[in-house]
């Protein structure tokens with residue numbers, strides 16, 4: 001993968017089974033988004049495996065400078081994804097950590113080759129739905145106006161830019177209004193939000209203003225970190241806009 | 257954190273309160289971003305020229321010692337006197353000794369970030385030498401007794417009104433006007449007089465060509481050309497990384513530089529300086545000196561990963577696209593180089609004791625990496641520096657200086673829990689049951705809830721839901 005954020009991954013065959021990596025934020029705060037992600041995959045006739053031993057990709061420690069601790073947690077994940085199946089992740093940030101940073105993290109370690117092998121099988125959920133499963137959704141919901149927030153790591157590490165919007169555009173009754181600063185960071189940044197609360201607040205403030213300007217009823221995102229930050233700020237500021245994970249939104253619209 | 261450490265959080269907090277400042281930056285950076293996007297609208301062309309630019313810089317760095325020797329030899333052959341300085345103090349002393357030898361009282365300066373790094377103006381002033389900035393932006397911040405807030409547009413934090421007031425206050429013959437042309441004209445008149453009487457001209461260097469001993473200088477206002485040709489002595493200062501191998505390396509880098517910085521296809525002036533005035537020539541200085549500054553750079557060079565920092569061509573695009581810089585402005589970094597590049601360069605040059613907070617002035621959104629015309633993995637280096645700050649080592653000066661036993665324990669505990677499925681499931685089940693009872697006044701939660709609702713733990717974790725719904729485990 002290159003630094004300009006393009007993935008250019010080779011096409012793969014539609015698999016019979018996939019692993020689902022839930023991520024620690026989804027696990028604790030947005031399990032319904034995780035379940036929705038798995039159901040979307042199942043609805044395409046794919047068998048979904050959720051290894052109960054999984055916990056976290058190691059990103060929080062890695063980004064804080066504690067690489068040994070990150071390595072320990074990342075290493076613990078390797079055992080739970082033994083098959084050759086793709087690993088689908090409902091978060092661009094964790095997918096980016098696994099596919100882009102694990103190879104560096106494991107460099108020189110005895111299990112480097114295994115880590116690389118696992119990393120190469122990681123897909124961000126919307127990327128997998130579009131590129132591999134080539135899904136076609138039929139909208140069952142009432143008309144609604146929404147907007148899309150692009151996660152930094154999804155777009156710049158995983159190279160996922162058009163896929164989520166392409167999925168949303170498949171929904172006939174959904175009007176997608178793009179943000180003026182779609183690509184700008186919401187100010188979450190893991191520990192950044194608590195290390196620099198005032199800057200983070202200013203950043204999410206700009207994001208909320210941008211969202212409000214669209215007149216959308218909901219802001220959809222593919223990353224629970226961003227979602228927690230943005231919907232927290234929307235709620236804290238008593239704005240009548242709801243933040244929702246794209247998996248959950250797609251599931252709501254297509255399964256009634 | 258050491259006593260001398262610079263407090264980014266405090267300085268940025270002040271900047272965030274300043275609505276005028278925030279407005280000035282938001283507007284200016286939005287403008288720069290959209291103009292740059294037009295310059296590189298053709299993705300294929302961007303990828304091509306960027307790969308070329310990065311490879312020019314990489315090739316130069318891969319043989320840096322050899323190229324520096326070549327540069328010295330060829331400059332000397334051309335009549336340019338080369339001086340080496342390992343610290344900013346040494347560089348200042350070299351500049352001063354040249355001044356004293358020619359008995360200089362007045363210096364005009366073109367824009368130079370290295371001279372900012374050296375705090376050269378303050379140093380010269382201490383020795384009774386007047387040093388006048390001749391780049392309009394630099395001139396404005398000098399009048400304001402401030403630091404540049406951007407490496408390309410030093411006074412970008414000010415709007416026309418503020419500049420009008422400043423001129424009225426600081427320039428004797430000034431009438432109050434908000435007319436940009438008149439303001440520029442006024443500055444030009446003041447500076448013209450100084451150019452004519454200056455004893456020495458100081459400039460930076462955008463690139464130095466090893467093969468030919470040529471100093472390249474890019475600028476828009478003509479002041480650089482004036483500073484390097486009118487006074488009888490010209491002193492150029494540069495960081496040792498600024499060398500490139502051949503003349504043909506110059507055009508692609510300049511094209512990337514100007515288009516990334518100000519979205520200009522090319523600047524008004526590209527000066528190529530190759531020797532002092534020769535017999536029969538009508539202009540040019542009699543003496544040219546090149547001061548090559550190390551100031552920690554050879555240490556950066558020694559580490560293969562950190563070395564990438566030295567690829568930088570100082571275009572400032574990373575600042576323009578940085579969502580943090582856009583909010584707080586350049587002064588919050590309290591450094592000659594602010595923004596993403598400053599956040600990796602300053603800790604390496606001045607040590608992590610003093611600058612260890614800067615690598616954290618970042619959400620790791622990668623906007624800078626996406627935009628950097630020479631593909632510097634800024635965020636990766638940022639991560640490396642975060643790690644160096646908390647672990648003892650010798651790669652970066654001040655490694656381990658931000659180590660905290662308490663923080664280390666927290667991460668140790670975290671990794672033990674998250675690496676063991678049993679411990680993890682126990683901890684998360686507990687959080688799902690009791691997490692929401694945590695009061696919003698808890699340290700980290702308090703910062704979070706200042707502007708946000710408290711995050712709510714779900715009743716059951718995804719692990720639990722998946723088990724209940726019978727999703728296979730293997």
Ligand code: SF4
Nearest residue numbers: 568569571572574628
């Ligand atoms: S790091 Fe890259 S974008 Fe930033 S100033 Fe240097 S060359 Fe320009």
